[in-house]
Amino acid sequence: xxxLVIAEHDGKQLKPGTTNTVTAxxxxxxxxxxxxxxxxxxxxxxAAAKIAGVQKVLLADAAHYAGGAAENLTALVQGIAxxxxxxxxPATGYGKxxxxxxxxxxxxxQISDISAVVSADTFVRPIYAGNAMATVQSSDKIKVITVxxxxxxxxxxxxxxxxENIAAGADTGLSAFKSQELSKSDRPELTAARIIVSGGxxxxxGDNFKILEALADKLGAAVGAxxxxxxxxxxxxxxQVGQTGKIVAPELYIAVGISGAIQHLAGMKDSKVxxxxxxxxxxxxxxVANYWLxxxxxxxxxxxxxxL
Amino acid sequence: xxxxxxxxxxIDPYVKVRVKSDGSGVETANxxxxxxxxxxxxxxxxxxxxxxxxxxxxxxxxxxxxxxxETLRTAMAMGADRGILVEVAGEVQPLAVAKLVKAVVDKxxxxxVIMGKQAIDDDSNQCGQMTAALLGWPQSAFTSAIxxxxxxxxxxxxxxxxxxxxxxxxxxxxxTDLRLNEPRYVTLPNIMKAKKKPLEVVKPEAxxxxxxxxxxxLKVEEPAxxxxxxxxxxxAELVAKLKNEARVI
Numbered sequence: 001x002x003x004l005v006i007a008e009h010d011g012k013q014l015k016p017g018t019t020n021t022v023t024a025x026x027x028x029x030x031x032x033x034x035x036x037x038x039x040x041x042x043x044x045x046x047a048a049a050k051i052a053g054v055q056k057v058l059l060a061d062a063a064h065y066a067g068g069a070a071e072n073l074t075a076l077v078q079g080i081a082x083x084x085x086x087x088x089x090p091a092t093g094y095g096k097x098x099x100x101x102x103x104x105x106x107x108x109x110q111i112s113d114i115s116a117v118v119s120a121d122t123f124v125r126p127i128y129a130g131n132a133m134a135t136v137q138s139s140d141k142i143k144v145i146t147v148x149x150x151x152x153x154x155x156x157x158x159x160x161x162x163x164e165n166i167a168a169g170a171d172t173g174l175s176a177f178k179s180q181e182l183s184k185s186d187r188p189e190l191t192a193a194r195i196i197v198s199g200g201x202x203x204x205x206g207d208n209f210k211i212l213e214a215l216a217d218k219l220g221a222a223v224g225a226x227x228x229x230x231x232x233x234x235x236x237x238x239x240q241v242g243q244t245g246k247i248v249a250p251e252l253y254i255a256v257g258i259s260g261a262i263q264h265l266a267g268m269k270d271s272k273v274x275x276x277x278x279x280x281x282x283x284x285x286x287x288v289a290n291y292w293l294x295x296x297x298x299x300x301x302x303x304x305x306x307x308l
Numbered sequence: 309x310x311x312x313x314x315x316x317x318x319i320d321p322y323v324k325v326r327v328k329s330d331g332s333g334v335e336t337a338n339x340x341x342x343x344x345x346x347x348x349x350x351x352x353x354x355x356x357x358x359x360x361x362x363x364x365x366x367x368x369x370x371x372x373x374x375x376x377x378e379t380l381r382t383a384m385a386m387g388a389d390r391g392i393l394v395e396v397a398g399e400v401q402p403l404a405v406a407k408l409v410k411a412v413v414d415k416x417x418x419x420x421v422i423m424g425k426q427a428i429d430d431d432s433n434q435c436g437q438m439t440a441a442l443l444g445w446p447q448s449a450f451t452s453a454i455x456x457x458x459x460x461x462x463x464x465x466x467x468x469x470x471x472x473x474x475x476x477x478x479x480x481x482x483x484t485d486l487r488l489n490e491p492r493y494v495t496l497p498n499i500m501k502a503k504k505k506p507l508e509v510v511k512p513e514a515x516x517x518x519x520x521x522x523x524x525x526l527k528v529e530e531p532a533x534x535x536x537x538x539x540x541x542x543x544a545e546l547v548a549k550l551k552n553e554a555r556v557i
Contacts, residue, residue, distance in 0.1 A: 015468075068472060070437065070447055093466070096433050097437065097450070098437070100402065100436075100441070101437040101438065101441040101447065102441075105441050107403070108403070109521075110438075112433060113433075127334075127429065128334060128430075129431065131324065131334075131531065132531070133529050133530070134527070135526040136526065137524045137526055139523075174446035174477055175447075177472075180467065180469075180472045182470040183469060189469075195556070227486065230486065237466045237487055238467070238469060238470050240486075243428065243431065244428075244486065252550070262322070263321065273550070273554045286539075287534075288534050290534075291538055291549050291550070293539070293541075293542070293546050294539070307544065308557070
């Protein structure tokens with residue numbers, strides 16, 4: 001079998017989900033090729049060549065692959081898809097954007113967000129916000145799959161794959177990239193952080209997130225939020241952890257003022273250690289916490305920061 | 309401009325689902341149903357665009373059982389003008405949904421299709437992008453702002469690290485993210501008015517679409533449970549547990 005993994009990258013480095021996707025590909029078994037498509041992304045292709053288990057890296061560099069570029073990217077991959085039995089990408093905002101488009105062009109029913117590989121055609125994926133796990137079998141000739149990074153370990157380094165330049169596809173002209181406004185932060189990315197400090201509606205305001213940021217900085221942690229906090233406008237959408245936000249599984253997840261709605265638990269319940277601080281003794285978040293503290297967060301969080 | 313909006317009837321997102329003991333799926337009998345939250349945002353967006361004068365007519369489409377007519381009525385109570393139900397009894401997977409939506413689009417010729425980014429039952433997050441692909445139209449998935457300017461639209465998309473801005477040609481498919489808008493509540497007079505709005509029912513065969521599932525669900529199980537945790541009395545005990553027991557800080 002020949003497996004194509006589509007890398008997510010920023011031009012220079014691979015995004016964390018890419019190496020986990022390579023691990024998922026290795027579990028399926030077969031020759032693994034990584035496609036790095038983008039604008040000025042030769043460095044990222046070199047990084048992909050170093051991933052253990054990767055046989056070949058394809059590099060497609062053109063201006064019209066800037067940003068998400070779903071229309072142009074799928075046109076490119078459609079052209080080479082026939083050589084592969086499986087096409088995988090991380091189930092991040094990047095992969096979720098273009099993979100269904102690719103699947104439809106190939107007349108394939110995509111398998112979204114797999115968390116385990118059972119065999120080359122059978123996979124496990126969470127449904128209903130992770131409250132049920134479905135085992136599904138695909139009858140399509142090419143399997144188009146997005147991979148939940150937290151279900152697979154990151155592949156290590158040690159590979160020395162050849163990088164082959166491939167011709168860029170035509171610009172479909174359907175969509176024009178204007179700009180990206182990326183949140184600037186010196187803290188780690190949510191999906192790559194070892195520790196995450198998250199705030200919910202109980203934070204009361206965006207300003208109050210400062211006490212979480214102080215705690216996060218002491219711990220070298222990322223800052224996240226529940227959908228309630230995003231909906232209330234306390235923090236931007238890219239902070240959101242949950243069913244419709246980011247799926248995370250850090251070593252330590254600190255939930256502050258988060259009640260624990262189904263949709264939030266869906267995004268963090270695979271964390272190794274979960275602690276919850278909430279003044280409501282009945283908060284559902286306590287059901288998934290390893291340690292919980294019933295206390296006013298405005299008292300507990302500064303104390304926590306001071307104790308470190 | 310005519311807009312086509314899709315809506316899906318799903319288990320109410322605030323209901324805790326139960327896996328059936330025979331492992332065939334989740335229990336849906338006697339469970340509260342609702343319009344998928346992202347579809348509500350899609351309907352709201354179309355209604356706001358109509359109120360602003362950019363949209364002349366809103367056609368709302370649902371794919372599902374007869375009961376999905378309720379969901380279409382809710383959309384019409386929010387402000388959609390007429391409904392189309394593609395009536396299917398069994399499971400319809402995202403690729404088949406996209407083919408059905410494309411068939412309706414071919415007939416209706418809207419200038420814009422607005423869909424929810426994800427249904428909160430099967431969490432596939434595919435239909436909008438697939439519909440765009442089959443139509444050969446541009447897409448804007450996970451959209452948090454949209455402004456139509458003649459034959460193109462300026463859109464803002466939610467991406468993992470922040471926001472992305474694109475200009476897409478129209479017609480196009482847009483899928484909604486949370487911050488696009490906050491859907492309105494339907495009022496009783498509007499619910500009454502919605503009952504009189506036209507609702508057409510069609511079958512997939514009439515649209516020439518084969519809805520046979522491509523993915524076979526072998527089993528559905530409960531996820532692994534986390535072991536019970538412990539309550540700590542104060543911050544000092546919490547820090548001690550994290551250092552000495554969990555050893556994560």
